[in-house]
Amino acid sequence: MTRPIDRALADKVEVERIKDRSHYLRGTIVESLADPLTGAIAESDTQLIKFHGSYQQDDRDIRDERRKQKLEPLYSFMIRVRVPGGVCTPAQWLTMDALARTYANGSIRLTTRQAFQVHGVLKRNLKATIREINETLMDTIAACGDVNRNVMCNPNPYQSPLHHEVYEVARQISAHFTPQTTAYHEIWLDKKLVAGGERKDEEPIYGKHYLPRKFKTAVAIPPHNDVDIFANDLGLIAIEENGKLAGFNLTVGGGMGMTHGEPETYPRLADILGFVTPDQVLAVAEQIVTVQRDYGDRTNRKHARLKYTIDDRGIQWFREEVERRLGWKLAKARPFAFSGNGDVYGWLQSPDGKWHLTLFIQNGRIIDREGAPMMTGLREIAAIHDGDFRLTGNQNLMLANISPKKKPVIEKLLKKYNLHDTDRQTGLRLNAMACVAFPTCGLAMAESERYLPSLIDKLDVVMKEAGLEQDPIVIRMTGCPNGCARPYLGEIGFVGKAPGRYNLYLGAGFAGDRLNKLYQENVNEQQILEILTPLLHRYGKERKPGEKFGDFVIRKKIVRATREGKDFHA
The missing domain is CATH 3.30.413.10 (Sulfite Reductase Hemoprotein, domain 1)
Structure with missing residues (x-):
């Protein structure tokens, strides 16, 4: 049997108390959004809104000046958009561009986990922004919070004929671990309960307390480790045999965070757990998550990630517990090798004749600057692009699946807006x-x-x-x-x-x-x-x-x- 959560101990941790009493992530977010007297939301809601994909922030450059003026901090919200595997359509790109200019600070941030972020959204615009994101078939739920977050995947279709198959696995993992609560749709999309019906939320994987801490998943295709697979709680390394996807080596227990002056906290690279076939991925991933759900430390958030669960109990214990829940043993990992974790820049053509261009985006910031109107240029490209956009784990951007017919048109726009300058970078x-x-x-x-x-x-x-x-x-x-x-x-x-x-x-x-x-x-x-x-x-x-x-x-x-x-x- 799994160990039950010790609620008496967990309830001593504020975030655990908030989750426990949140009614599946509702809290008082609706009331906070409606409060006209402050640009902030209730303190407890600042924890819950993370699960919905947003962080409350303020402009620290002017915090002291506002304090002198006896004003509250200039509160705003960062919104993070899930983009499983980093792939989005030109229409979705145009939506993000418009939202950034209408509601945010005029820029888009490409994250280190292949997601979008927009900063500076005021509370009164928060609901409209999230609603418009959903209207373009993207969402923000589980982009933050104590759940499985945006699932990363090698975004480069020219690097492997297996890419599409592997990418679909990443999408399946993302969908499988998306929270089931209807709170997100009720709060942001005005979904109404059926008349006379009762709210019957449940989280079959997470439970009402969700995970002890954030959980990060990535999928890599050797020899490229552009998703930094070993930095993730759960990693899948694609194994190709005879030109086909044989399955994945599993890695567990990676994570970067630590605290200055507290040596009991540390970054950790993941261990290799075993090998699974494609049809076993979801079952194994679910049991890995549930072991962390049941055994992760809920009494100390600095010690709550899977890396500490594994170091405290041992990788052999962890493997045996996962196998016990599965009812079968994992196969041994298969050979693989990585050559680097950077991106491959410039034009490349895949066997299907399509073209792909990886652009260098300094620190992932899409913005118009004097002499470098990047945001405008990418907006014009999106308006005529017949392929897709792919966000990389290194904060760069790929214009992917460009038809030979559209390539010269896009090249002209790249030149016009000075976007393709990789050869001038060190x-x-x-x-x-x-x-x-x-x-x-x-x-x-x-x-x-x-x-x-x-x-x-x-x-x-x-x-x-x-x-x-x-x-x-x-x-x-x-x-x-x-x-x-x-x-x-x-x-x-x-x-x-x-x-x-x-x-x-x-x-x-x-x-x-x-x-x-x-x-x-x-x-x-x-x-x-x-x-x-x-x-x-x-x-x-x-x-x-x-x-x-x-x-x-x-x-x-x-x-x-x-x-x-x-x-x-x-």
Whole structure:
């Protein structure tokens, strides 16, 4: 039998109490939205609205000034849109473009998990925005919260003839774990209960308390690890045999988040659990989720992810518990290899004659800037595009399935709006990622998206001097240790500690298969440059043929290799 949730202990945690009393995620969201006296919603509803795909935020750039004026913070909402596998239609792109300009801050953010985000939506516009998203056959439910979130999948159809089959598996997983509560439709889409009927919500997989913490799933197609498969709670690695999809290797227990100064928290790469055939995927995935539902730590949210459940009890226990629930044993994992976790830029043609172009989008921000009207250009492309758009796990954008007839038309628009500039970018910039951080993220301790480009400008000077200008080095930055941009998988990683100061990490695997290690704590920009300049010059002179920077700093004993999550702080 599964272990019952100890509600007496769980109810000591505020979020667990809120979920328990929420009536399947309803809370008082309707009343909060109707309150005209504040731009915010009730504190308890800020937790529940995450399950609906939104975070309450405020503009931290002007928070102090508003406080001096005795005004409440300038509250607004971030809305995250699920895009399973990162695939959306031109019509859906145009909807996001219009919503961003009408209700949000005039930009679209492509996330590190192949989703859309729009920021700056005022409370009075929240319902209209979510309703219009749903009208274009997308949704926001389960984009955030203690549930299975947006399911990632290799977005590049030219890389494997199996892509469509694998993508359909990702869509099935996404649908299977979508919450069943009707609260979402009642609140945002005005779905009414049948006259005289009773609300009979149930969550056959999650239960009324949902999961202890967020749960992330991804699907990868070797040799490309562009979804950072080992950073996910659940991963599926496609195995091709004789030109056909044989099945998937399963990985479990990955996760990036930690807390500064608390070594009992740490990032962790997933373990390989076994192999399943395509028809076994949903059954196995469900049992993995239910084990975490029943055994995950609900008394401490910093210890609630699947990675800690597995480390506390052991991977062998976890495998046996999943197999016990299934009633059969998992097969042994099959051989595979990853070559990198970046994107392949430029034009490529697939066997069906269709063309695909991956565009570099710096930190995933789609916006019109002076001399670079990216948002306008992509809007014009969407108006004539006969294929689809594909969001990558590296915050970039693919124009996919372009017919030979439309290719020259799109090329003209790319040139007109200066969108295809990949050949003018350095290897460091093309492999960089940053989270949003200031001014909207309430957890940010330091700048990230607004700072990393200027830091790369300075590092690119060093890279050029060292003869490394076009060499790919994975560099990632976050404004806090929660790890949204997966900084612990950066060959060079920066994690915000305080304004203008970062912890510097080195030595991750280029293919996303090894965590990095703390090299220097609490450094400012001058110290960053003083540290990295000699290291990059050494790398340029002393590396072996084909040796990646992360491997180099380990071979030279600049940092120790991190072999497992519990070794991260050692």
